[in-house]
Amino acid sequence: MPTIQLFEYLLRLGDNCLILSQRLSEWCGHGxxxxxxxxxxxxxLDLLGHARFWLSYAGEVEGAGRDEDKxxxxxxxxxxxxxxxxxxxxxxxxxxxxxxFFFDAWHLHLLNALGRSSDSRVAAIAEKAAKExxxxxxxxxxxVIRLGDGTPESHRRMQAAVDEMWIYTGELFEMDAVDVExxxxxxxxxxxxxxxxxTEHVEKTFGEATLQIPAENWMQQGGKRGLHGEKLGxxxxxxxxxxxxxxxxxx
Amino acid sequence: MNxxxxxEVFIRSQHGLAHKHAGSLHAPDAEMAIKNAxxxxxxxxxGVSIWVVKSSDIxxxxxxxxxxxxxxxxxxxxxxxTFYDVPEEVKNL
Numbered sequence: 384m385p386t387i388q389l390f391e392y393l394l395r396l397g398d399n400c401l402i403l404s405q406r407l408s409e410w411c412g413h414g415x416x417x418x419x420x421x422x423x424x425x426x427x428l429d430l431l432g433h434a435r436f437w438l439s440y441a442g443e444v445e446g447a448g449r450d451e452d453k454x455x456x457x458x459x460x461x462x463x464x465x466x467x468x469x470x471x472x473x474x475x476x477x478x479x480x481x482x483x484f485f486f487d488a489w490h491l492h493l494l495n496a497l498g499r500s501s502d503s504r505v506a507a508i509a510e511k512a513a514k515e516x517x518x519x520x521x522x523x524x525x526x527v528i529r530l531g532d533g534t535p536e537s538h539r540r541m542q543a544a545v546d547e548m549w550i551y552t553g554e555l556f557e558m559d560a561v562d563v564e565x566x567x568x569x570x571x572x573x574x575x576x577x578x579x580x581x582t583e584h585v586e587k588t589f590g591e592a593t594l595q596i597p598a599e600n601w602m603q604q605g606g607k608r609g610l611h612g613e614k615l616g617x618x619x620x621x622x623x624x625x626x627x628x629x630x631x632x633x634x
Numbered sequence: 635m636n637x638x639x640x641x642e643v644f645i646r647s648q649h650g651l652a653h654k655h656a657g658s659l660h661a662p663d664a665e666m667a668i669k670n671a672x673x674x675x676x677x678x679x680x681g682v683s684i685w686v687v688k689s690s691d692i693x694x695x696x697x698x699x700x701x702x703x704x705x706x707x708x709x710x711x712x713x714x715x716t717f718y719d720v721p722e723e724v725k726n727l
Binding site: 416417418419421422425518521522525529 | 638659660661662663665666669670672673674677
């Protein structure tokens with residue numbers, strides 16, 4: 384099994400967690416209430432922990448002397464492999480909630496499947512992360528229901544957020560050559576098999592939340608191949624500033 | 635969010651101990667109050683169980699009644715279990 388494919392696969396897993404963690408961190412000190420501020424930053428820290436595991440392993444697999452920090456802070460946007468969904472800006476609380484809900488519902492099934500990976504390190508990381516992500520999904524599901532089935536204003540905003548984020552959900556299940564290679568070697572997951580369970584959870588939640596599944600079928604793709612939106616550049620500029628301006632700085 | 639009710643949070647730190655008041659927080663309903671309590675009060679592994687109760691459902695003694703409520707106990711030192719030795723092995727008495 385070619386090392387480059389596994390490296391690529393681990394980058395995708397790590398970058399999803401890293402970029403979403405950074406987005407959630409932007410809420411720190413700006414949450415609508417103290418309780419939500421702490422909850423979101425907790426989740427950001429969970430995801431940062433997962434990112435560290437994946438990127439450390441990626442660095443070892445690559446064998447070019449890049450550790451988790453070099454991979455996080457010294458790559459440009461075109462070298463990031465996260466799905467487009469996680470880089471979307473926070474927007475209002477409904478936008479942040481919709482993004483989190485779509486991601487969590489996919490992330491949990493992905494990790495559960497990766498827990499059976501033939502690569503024992505991948506399986507161990509996935510198993511550990513799945514415990515935390517189980518809580519993430521419970522929480523984001525609760526919020527979708529409360530905002531969707533809340534006041535007319537919260538319902539309107541939640542539906543608008545779902546409509547806005549919807550076109551980024553297709554990429555979650557897209558299979559390319561790297562994914563196929565990983566499935567064949569027993570390391571990775573056939574993403575297409577996750578879709579029915581994801582859809583089932585989304586439909587059930589939207590039913591309770593009185594939200595409509597968008598009719599739009601066209602899906603935006605490219606993040607996994609390094610084709611990102613402009614806004615990722617701003618995110619990286621903030622996240623990477625210190626290491627770029629003061630290379631090797633430590634505290 | 636200002637109309638979210640206030641909840642009192644009680645955490646059991648380990649099995650065998652009683653739930654102890656940890657603090658209070660705002661949440662739209664009981665289920666979210668438990669989740670918020672988990673995030674606000676058990677971040678450092680403090681708990682094995684959480685109770686939440688609406689602050690408005692708690693009936694509290696009035697500070698003005700301090701004397702009639704508590705004064706009579708002041709002079710009754712014999713009610714304190716201080717007249718026997720507690721073995722060292724007994725924890726959490």
